[in-house]
Amino acid sequence: MIQKREALEIPSALNQLNELKAQFQGKTPAIFLDYDGCLTPIVQRPEMAVLTDDMRLALQELATVTKVAVVSGRDRQNVAELVQLDNLYYAGSHGFDITGPGGMASEPGGAKAALSALDKADTMLQEKLRQVEGSQVERKRYAIAVHYRNVADDQVETVRKAVDEVLDSMPELKIGLGKKIYELKPNIDWHKGKAVMWLMEELGLSKGNYIPLYIGDDITDEDAFVELQGQGIGILVGEHDDKTAATYRLESVDEVRVFLEDLTDTIKKINHG
Template sequence: MQRPVHSPHDMTPTDYRAAVFDLDGVVTNTARIHCQAWRKLFDGYLAERAERHGEPFQAFDPENDYRRYVDGKPRYDGVSSFLEARGIQIPFGSPKDLPDEETICGLGNRKQRYFEQFLTAEGVDVFASSVAFIESVRKSGLQTALVSSSRNAQDILVRTGLDHLFDAVVDGIEAERLGLHGKPHPDIFRHAASLLSVPPGEALAVEDALSGVEAADRAGFGLVVGIDRARQRDELLAHGADIVVDDLAELMSHDAASESAIPNALDGFERLAEQLGERRPMVFLDYDGTLTPIVDRPEQAVLDDAMRHTLERLAERCTVAIVSGRDRANVAELVGIDTLVYAGSHGFDIAGPDGLHMQHDRAEEFLSALDEAETQLRTRLSHVSGVLVERKRFAIAVHYRLVDEGDVERVETAVAAVAGHQPQLRRTGGKKVFELRPQLPWDKGKAVLWLLDALGVAEDAVIPLYIGDDETDEDAFVALREHNGLGIFVGDITQATAASYRLDDTEAVGRFLDRLAATLGNTS
């Protein structure tokens, strides 16, 4: 019998002793790379069969086929499941089969080869809110484990610097060594709980795949959380999820997210100044919601004279960079200070004093996909009152702040549909906005790290400080934690954040920056 469905607000970390997380689609966005590898494998193989046997060619569906047959499953199980659905029978073979052999194992090994190629070319995206949530439950005293059907899990954790977040890891290699069945069997979840010495009923599990939530449910976990990355809420619930969320930020407990948990940067300014020590700050600032209040329309976000004067004073004493989702030229015009560095389009386009300039070397490859997506969005949303489709050079923002509540789902559905037809683009979000960006491992965090390197600052001479208010700023908060930097979140802390401090609003940001400029002036 299916357990009752809970509200996210019914759950707090202290209700449990441990938490077990899937990797792909929960902690990292490697599910996207897996899907690309599966698609290349099956489209190539099905085309070969069609040519050999005169069969009709039916391409692999990256949405339905991926979700139903391969997502979350061990590699060979995924091959078998998909081919069985297509009525194709081939020998199982041996794990030692070469990638070119027509066996279940041979095709699985070919998929692994494709995955490694995509991983090397594109890198790994991390869900910053998931990292923040995991950090918050660990602070609450929970043990954490990671499970994955992938044999690449340990490598990905090391690549992303997230291996310190887990007390135990059960991946595809470990499962094979112990003879554990893959998802939807409960084995790897039960084994993860045993490694933490916690009964499954006293732990929570987080999954995004149908096979994964079914496995955790069958393992008897006290709470099974489904993350709806693929718009399959009802199916996640039917397979055993107790609650379904769009993002783990929704599960941030009120205690962990309270204002007392993250110190106010103004109230704790002396402590923050002590953290600076002899080092100079290098200040990175978001624009909308940080330097100016959030407004109904982007063109209304005008920087006031007091904030501009503060930025000018601060720029005389340290490096200041504006890192925005807006086009670089647009945000540079709005701020109007030549001595600042400007990173536009979430860091795809950067320029600053002394000839500093960088445009992501692959960004222009995605312009045609963005052009087509823009046309599709304007057509699909032309009858939705209040929606604003804002084309930027390397992104498309769909603002729904002025859309009636009953029409928001129509907007989200349209964006999801367009994203599904444009594999070169990825969908992200923010405050009352959906966004399509190039499918590249690049974000505000990576842009900040590039700037630290490009400006040639010695790590022991500066301390990077990033102030932002939105989902896209979490990438920078996470990146700077790995480089002894400080993140400051602007707004009410009602969600998971990787920031170390908080400020209430843009007015508080102005007062903080003014005080920082004064302090630096006194020490220069």
């Protein structure tokens, strides 16, 4: 049974570090993280979300002691270019496009079939929203993000209506919700949670010696938190507009960095224990 609670009801991962680590039970945590809102603060425009040197170093150090994957709604190539570390795994487009060390490259989930529908939807949305000031239609390989963070409140309904009209005409696509964003995605049963479990299997981490730990901030990360209930650990950063299936929380990107640095030390002790 899936448990969901208000974000403020769940304990802080930093305040309850010993309790959290007790759940490892001698297993090494494999780390999965969202990019925006976890590794960098949410910003007005996606291209402004730049990783700090301190955060990059924390990720690099962590990846020397365990498997680390960035699981993002961004295009895989885009998030890899932002992180700039070749010892990490990258799952872009909510896990439809995955690469990693040793030449790993896969597109699980079967999204290729929806590419022509995404092309058509992109053209339609650009046309419908051309007059809506502040709106941004961002085409990714396997999704279209319609940003309304900079749209006047009385125009948000116009944006939603345009998205609904396009979706009504295209059964190959479905909506995904995020922070000030509507996303059009392939209408396929695949999401961040399934991508995490695919990676656990693919990397040979499902044999009992690893435990998955997922850090995310958005409604799209809830799929991963739900998937991990009972078999891993979910940590919500900040809060979003809904209840969460995560078990712990962190307040900010700074707290994420502190937590990752501590994890590196903990895993070194597990590995040498």
